[in-house]
Amino acid sequence: MLRFENSFWDNPGQGQQPRYERGPQCLYEKLExxxxxxxxxxSFFRERVAIEEAYASSMRKLAERQLSxxxxxxxxxxxxxxxxxxxxxxxxxLAEAHxxxxxxxQSSVVMPLRAFTSEHRARVRASWKxxxxx
Numbered sequence: 001m002l003r004f005e006n007s008f009w010d011n012p013g014q015g016q017q018p019r020y021e022r023g024p025q026c027l028y029e030k031l032e033x034x035x036x037x038x039x040x041x042x043s044f045f046r047e048r049v050a051i052e053e054a055y056a057s058s059m060r061k062l063a064e065r066q067l068s069x070x071x072x073x074x075x076x077x078x079x080x081x082x083x084x085x086x087x088x089x090x091x092x093x094l095a096e097a098h099x100x101x102x103x104x105x106q107s108s109v110v111m112p113l114r115a116f117t118s119e120h121r122a123r124v125r126a127s128w129k130x131x132x133x134x
Contacts, residue, residue, distance in 0.1 A: 024131050031124045038117040045110050052102035059095035063088050 065088070067073035075081040 024128075028124065028128050028131075031120075035117060035121045035124065038113060038120065042110065042113055042117060045105055045113070049102045049105050049110060052098045052105065056095045056097075056099035056102065059091050059098065063091035063095060 067084075072081045072084055
């Protein structure tokens, strides 16, 4: 059975005092792992934001294309031209949705996570310094 004594204290043998260094070191390593995992999440979400921005830009460009003078620009408003205008409108709406998502991810996920990660890393290092100096 796992217990604090056998998980965080060295068992040096009979007649010797147990040492505590293993416990804080194990906990510190897990806290540092948490910092690395936060960095990994940040990298993922930053890339996701960039992808959403690029997709929004591409869709906006597609939606703003000019009608060909020999094609729909020449049409008097037949059903296919109306349908094509609908496609362009949907591309623009999709572009705006992805642009909004990139902004939301940046403000609601990336910025708070970056702040938390920085503060967490500073707390862990300051705590370890206190333990290490004793």
